[in-house]
Amino acid sequence: MIETLFGAGYSVKDTSIALGVSERTLFRKMGQFGLSKLAFTEIDEEELNIVVATTITEFPRCGEEMLRKVLLQKGIKVP
Template identity: 95%
Template sequence: MDMDLILERLGVEEGVIRRFRQEKITPDIISLMSLYDFNCLGVNDKTTIMKLRVECVCYRSNPWAHNNDSTRCRNIRFEISSIMIETLFEAGYSVKDTSIALGVSESTLFRKMGQFGLSKLAFTEIDEEELNIVVATTTTEFPTCGEEMLRKVLLQKGIKVP
């Protein structure tokens, strides 16, 4: 499968497709790329990056990764990294949506989360006074922010709260 077709199917703009072509990025390389690498190529949306990673697993050059007509993979087994799971959780995906995006069952996802020591409910240990200071500073900086934006700003600062 041609990388251009994968990118087009995901709705990536032509300029990004051109950069991928120029850098000779193949489906085999996608799983090795960092967020910085994607940003350099013009892909900044974490959800798009995850979709691209999942899609490219189906088209790697490994012969076992293809079905007979080499158009889609079936029953493929691949490694799910903690970064993949964390990225989807940070993007707001539920456990169910994350399992769908990764093409695995929820029980497989929970097993992987256990292996990596991940929890959808893991929150930052911060006392109430310190959190109030951070929230007050953030709302002063962004006076019209709502709850969702405040949560995202706190996440950028490394603070995950319920």
């Protein structure tokens, strides 16, 4: 359930509220199951550059935050 909520874009705070537990309890459970909110997509730099270039062509006025959200919708999570 935690992975599902994180995958849907929930923050740690929102996830803890949705599950009805404290953030501390959520972090403890994440540690037990080896989960991290900072899991990023494994993608090489060349492939990422192609996806970013395509996205910028499609949305020429997008900023960093919109670009990150578009990439997330495409299943790409980057730092």
